[in-house]
Amino acid sequence: xxxxxxxxxxxxxxxxxxxxxxxxxxxxxxxxxxxxxxxxxxxxxxxxxxxxxxxxxxxxxxxxxxxxxxxxxxxxxxxxxxxxxxxxxxxxxxxxxxxxxxxxxxxxxxxxxxxxxxxxxxxxxxxxxxxxxxxxxxxxxxxxxxxxxxxxxxxxxxxxxxxxxxxxxxxxxxxxxxxxxxxxxxxxxxxxxxxxxxxxxxxxxxxxxxxxxxxxxxxxxxxxxxx
Numbered sequence: 001x002x003x004x005x006x007x008x009x010x011x012x013x014x015x016x017x018x019x020x021x022x023x024x025x026x027x028x029x030x031x032x033x034x035x036x037x038x039x040x041x042x043x044x045x046x047x048x049x050x051x052x053x054x055x056x057x058x059x060x061x062x063x064x065x066x067x068x069x070x071x072x073x074x075x076x077x078x079x080x081x082x083x084x085x086x087x088x089x090x091x092x093x094x095x096x097x098x099x100x101x102x103x104x105x106x107x108x109x110x111x112x113x114x115x116x117x118x119x120x121x122x123x124x125x126x127x128x129x130x131x132x133x134x135x136x137x138x139x140x141x142x143x144x145x146x147x148x149x150x151x152x153x154x155x156x157x158x159x160x161x162x163x164x165x166x167x168x169x170x171x172x173x174x175x176x177x178x179x180x181x182x183x184x185x186x187x188x189x190x191x192x193x194x195x196x197x198x199x200x201x202x203x204x205x206x207x208x209x210x211x212x213x214x215x216x217x218x219x220x221x222x223x224x225x226x227x
Contacts, residue, residue, distance in 0.1 A: 123195035127176060130190060135181040147201040156180045173201035
């Protein structure tokens with residue numbers, strides 16, 4: 001087509017036909033086929049980050065890659081743990097048995113404490129029910145009768161008649177909720193059967209006088225003396 005005719009066609013809006021792309025299908029020197037731009041086929045994603053072994057496994061580069069067999073560990077890395085000897089295993093077993101035994105002993109001790117506290121609460125409740133309206137404490141009592149209880153010297157005020165009966169073993173003293181109650185010998189025995197620790201004063205009339213020096217009024221301790 002002449003230049004004049006081409007110019008006329010282009011003036012009418014016709015575009016020239018595109019030139020066909022030249023392909024180089026000739027094999028490369030290394031035997032691989034040519035790709036676009038004279039390069040080989042595109043590499044798969046992730047290729048080029050490390051070489052591969054003949055089996056297809058990649059060889060890691062840089063940090064974090066697995067070390068080679070037999071390669072020495074770096075500083076700070078623990079070495080292989082040595083197997084424990086029979087003596088060490090026996091010692092560890094003995095420690096475990098002792099720890100288990102101590103744990104069981106603590107559990108049993110706590111159980112006994114809780115059981116003792118429960119029995120004590122129930123006994124006090126029964127004692128309180130037993131002593132209802134059984135107290136013989138008199139408001140007009142002026143004589144202080146002292147007696148040892150709980151490692152200290154306690155006292156209860158009685159009348160002259162009550163003092164005589166108390167020293168003869170006909171009466172007794174029971175402790176309940178911090179108070180000392182004067183009761184008959186029969187009630188004292190019942191209280192002792194319910195809760196023995198509640199018996200504060202139980203006089204044996206046949207016992208020597210030196211065993212209860214506070215039975216004689218001449219040994220009364222002045223009220224202003226702090227015990």
